[in-house]
Amino acid sequence: MTPQDLIAAFDTLAEAPDGVKRLRELVLQLAVRGKLVPQDPEDxxxxxxxxxxxxxxxxxxxxxxxxxxxxxxxxxxxxxxxxxxxxxxxxxxxxxxxxxxxxxxxxxxxxxxxxxxxxxxxxxxxxxxxxxxxxxxxxxxxxxxxxxxxxxxxxxxxxxxxxxxxxxxxxxxxxxxxxxxxxxxxxxxxxxxxxxxxxxxxxxxxxxxxxxxxxxxxxxxxxxxxxxxxxxPLAEQKRIVARVDELMGLLDRLEAARNAREATRTALRDAALAALRDAETPDEVEVAWDRIAERMDDLFTAPADVDPLRQTVLQLAVRGRLVPQDPNDEPASALLERAKAERTEMAQQKRIRLAKHPGVRIRREWQPPVEWADACVYDIAYSYDHLRVPVSKAKRAERAGDVPYYGANGQVGWIDEALFDEPLVLVVEDETFIGRTKPFSYLIEGRTWVNNHAHVLRPSVAVAPQYLNMMLMFYPFIDATSGTTNRRKLTQPVLLGAQVGIPPMAEQKRIVAKVDELTGLLDRLEQHLADKTTAHDAFAAAAVHHLDA
CATH class of the missing domain: 3.90.220.20 (DNA methylase specificity domains)
Structure with a gap:
């Protein structure tokens, strides 16, 4: 590839994320290496x-x-x-x-x-x-x-x-x-x-x-x-500066055009997401989703674009708008009664600590379907926080094994034995919280060890583990946390007092299945966009390689 070939490909390269920035850098590299304008033996x-x-x-x-x-x-x-x-x-x-x-x-x-x-x-x-x-x-x-x-x-x-x-x-x-x-x-x-x-x-x-x-x-x-x-030579310096100015002007125009297109695309994407979020019934959700699906390639151009759509899907799921309700499902209130009995039995067996109900600490801001039941996290899950054990990095090195060791943001190492061996939901306890974009919770299964930076919740008979995790991943915890801006804390009473809506178990399973279906689609979309970005990067890298060769 010659410099002229590269310049001819500006339009394509400029569409990549950071494409214009990288092209500016490349123009200057060519300029100061004598590859941007021809040499004149008469200089x-x-x-x-x-x-x-x-x-x-x-x-x-x-x-x-x-x-x-x-x-x-x-x-x-x-x-x-x-x-x-x-x-x-x-x-x-x-x-x-x-x-x-x-x-x-x-x-x-x-x-x-x-x-x-x-x-x-x-x-x-x-x-x-x-x-x-x-x-x-x-x-x-x-x-x-x-x-x-x-x-x-x-x-x-x-x-x-x-x-x-x-x-x-x-x-x-x-x-x-x-x-x-x-x-x-x-x-x-x-x-x-x-x-x-x-x-x-x-x-x-x-x-x-x-x-x-x-x-x-x-x-x-x-x-x-x-x-x-x-x-x-002086004459060539002038030609170089003139050519750089010309190409920088071209890149300015390409960047302005791309920014204008990006602003339009972002506005359309935000409007489509708002229509999806505001859909009141599963039928309206389906219509709004179909509209997004028809223009998926136009509305989503970078892997990061997919995250808001993921969060919208989860929001619809836990508000009862993603799948239809079925009046033949066992009422959710029956699940809460069984969970209450289970809590008493587990406390008698000393498998959990029978703590007092913390009351509602964070009120739900939306109204669940009539078939659902009002509850707090305390009513549907048990705290295993007393079973957590922090182990220093140095000690873990001495106890290396094949058991995942978890903290606030996922797995942070390995250890030689397990504290738990069942499906659990971990919720961030202490972190920055402010400005956080990652989920607040995640699901773990099998033999595991958890430190004291994540709350440990064991789902009761009233809630499927996957559904409990869905409810908490993007729950509005931030305003209820305490501490400094750099390091805030979500206390156990506040977590257990977070108000949620509980669907019948059959509906929970339908919701989980639907979310898995849509998440799979979004995973493929995200990978497709990542591959496109990689291809643009590879093209730019190949261009630089050929120019340097």
Missing amino acids: EPASVLLKRIAAEKARLHKAGEIRTPKATTGVSRDETPFDVPEGWAWTRFGTITDARLGKMLDKAKNSGPLRPYLRNANLQWFEFVLDDLKQLRLEDSEVDECSLAVGDLVICEGGEPGRAAVCDESVAGMVYQKALHRARPYCGISSWYLAYLLRCDSSGGRLADLFTGATIKHLTGRSLAAYAVPVP
């Missing part, structure tokens, strides 16, 4: 340009217009990550630019009139943001030393080190603080070419090799001067 070689720069620096120093240039070493073969075309040359950033940091902020020492100045926050990639300018005091005699001129390359020293933009009329004459470098290229070297190079090496990770600092990263003046850069 003055970069080696000649570097000699002219050396002579110009000597002249300016002799005239007292610049400080004594710091000596720079040549770029060794080991420092060059790729070969450059004939006529290009590797050199140091400090060889081709005069760079210096801005004014130190020191209220005790700074004097003179207040002047607006640029800081990290005002500098984004390729642009300046001027809606929040701060001021510092600066004498007139200091302005020339730390002010900007059109064409200067401005580079972040901290924050996001290496982030850069080229000075234009909007910031010309403005002063800048010490958190920014001002680089003035010699002999017509393009500031825009250098800005694109910085962006490419920032995305690719090469720039990070120059940073100092363990937690807060900095790009010092010495590191910036040592930065190894590939330099094309």
Whole structure:
């Protein structure tokens, strides 16, 4: 694949998730490797340009217009990550630019009139943001030393080190603080070419090799001067910048078109999901589902799109709208009576602790069908929390085995023996909760061990294990949790006092079967979308491989 082939495929690649972002990165990779525009043997070689720069620096120093240039070493073969075309040359950033940091902020020492100045926050990639300018005091005699001129390359020293933009009329004459470098290229070297190079090496990770600092990263003046850069002939630099600008404009248009289509698609998908959620009867649900199924490929384009549909299916299931009620089913009230008797028997056998009913702690916000029964989790499940045993990671390593070890978010390891050997529903006890998108509960079966970060519920005769899990997976627990934002807790009384609606057992089984059917369909849809994403990624990776070959 040639660069031209890649550009011809922009429309296709831009439709992939992060497609435009990756194409922007790829355009810059091609640009700084000499693969975006053809070389012209008539161009003055970069080696000649570097000699002219050396002579110009000597002249300016002799005239007292610049400080004594710091000596720079040549770029060794080991420092060059790729070969450059004939006529290009590797050199140091400090060889081709005069760079210096801005004014130190020191209220005790700074004097003179207040002047607006640029800081990290005002500098984004390729642009300046001027809606929040701060001021510092600066004498007139200091302005020339730390002010900007059109064409200067401005580079972040901290924050996001290496982030850069080229000075234009909007910031010309403005002063800048010490958190920014001002680089003035010699002999017509393009500031825009250098800005694109910085962006490419920032995305690719090469720039990070120059940073100092363990937690807060900095790009010092010495590191910036040592930065190894590939330099094309001047004429080719101009062609590269023009071509990059052209392709970035094309990508901007493709991104805008994709965003517009995505906004329309999202609105249509949300409307279809709302119609499904608001369906009052199983017949209305079927009609709404058929409408979604007819446009599945248009409404769902990424694996993450499927999650809201999954949650809607579960919501309909536990509210009695997914399958029709059957008046011939044994009443749900009979299930609760049997569960009550079972609880008494289990307590007498000391299989559970006979705790007092916590009362309703979280009220249900919807009305169940008349055939269903009102209940709390306490009425339909038994707490096995007293049987949980936490085991440290180090101890588990000493007791390695084939028994799954579970915590708040699923299996977190293995151990050599089991605490439980029956179907159980685990519910998150302590977690962040706020902003959580994963289910709050999950079903486990067989020989298992559970730590103290998940509540353990054993279903009673009143509820099928799968149905109990469905009710709790996305139950509105968040507002009932307690603790800090970063670590909240769902207490046992609140969990057991959560109000639910219980269908007859026959209906529970019909609901579980229907959910399994729809979940299987959604699993296949999600896999199909994941395969499409993988195919787009593979195509992009193949394109890069062929271009690098």
